[in-house]
Amino acid sequence: MGPQHVTPEVADVLRACDYVVAADKGDNDGLLAARRVVAGAYGVELVAVTDPERDRSDPVDYPAAVREWHEARVAAYETVLRERGGEAAFLVWGDPSLYDSTIRIVEELATRLPLDYDVLPGISAPQLLAARHRIVLHPVGAPVHITTARRLRDDVSAGQTNLLVMLTSSLDLAGLEDWTIWWGANLGTPSEELVAGRVGEVLSELGAARARAKESAGWVMDVHLLRAPA
Structure with missing residues (x-):
């Protein structure tokens, strides 16, 4: 949830990875800033990826709007991972098992790229x-x-x-x-x-x-x- 809640297991992985990938939602993105603090604490570069626009006007087909947004995110992250290679990390705010899209996005990335991945738990x-x-x-x-x-x-x-x-x-x-x-x-x-x-x-x-x-x-x-x- 904050830099102080990074577990020893995650800290070891962050120190060993090449960079952290994070969505950039525009000016004054506080969540991106929080991720920068975590990445900086473990000496790892943060690569900000412009987050695709999402329909937040309470669309009639909410699941379809989310799927479209996820697909755009996958494409954006795929471009970065193809260009940079190496070992990348995603920092999930809260808990990737509860109302978060990161695992689904990485699963889709794994169908497009030769990659393997782990999910490391933290504080939810x-x-x-x-x-x-x-x-x-x-x-x-x-x-x-x-x-x-x-x-x-x-x-x-x-x-x-x-x-x-x-x-x-x-x-x-x-x-x-x-x-x-x-x-x-x-x-x-x-x-x-x-x-x-x-x-x-x-x-x-x-x-x-x-x-x-x-x-x-x-x-x-x-x-x-x-x-x-x-």
């Missing part, structure tokens, strides 16, 4: 959220449902009562005022923000904290746990 956003708030992500003997903000309403309507919510473009918590929230933004960075409490009592605090995170870093990447009243 849900882990860090739980640690910061000193909580367990689920009640005794109960599950935690991992979902996205896009699906939150449908999941609540389907009866889910303990939800870990990712990919939050905005906080829409109307009707959940009696639920409890444990929220974090930009975890592991200097712009980290944390809020916890009954939703109806912390709504204004959440909005202010989210605004501070964005003002400080130029971006917001947040995750939260929502739990229905017992």
Whole structure:
């Protein structure tokens, strides 16, 4: 999640690789800056690749829009890998097994290039959220449902009562005022923000904290746990 959360295993690999490949999303890209800090800490060059445009206007066929974006990313990364060769690393923000495209992109790259790859685990956003708030992500003997903000309403309507919510473009918590929230933004960075409490009592605090995170870093990447009243 931040330079301090790089595991010894990953640190050894970074020192040994030739360069890190990272998407460049334009001016004031805070995530690219964070990756530069990590790469610099281990003496490895970072190669920034202009990230293709993505339809973010809530398209009717969301999966198709994402597939198109992924295909464009694969093509951009393929060009760099063909030109440079050597051993490259991708630094995934959070956890490549949860709502992230990197593994799928590398799988596709492996069909186009003579390459092999490994996935090395680190500290995930849900882990860090739980640690910061000193909580367990689920009640005794109960599950935690991992979902996205896009699906939150449908999941609540389907009866889910303990939800870990990712990919939050905005906080829409109307009707959940009696639920409890444990929220974090930009975890592991200097712009980290944390809020916890009954939703109806912390709504204004959440909005202010989210605004501070964005003002400080130029971006917001947040995750939260929502739990229905017992």
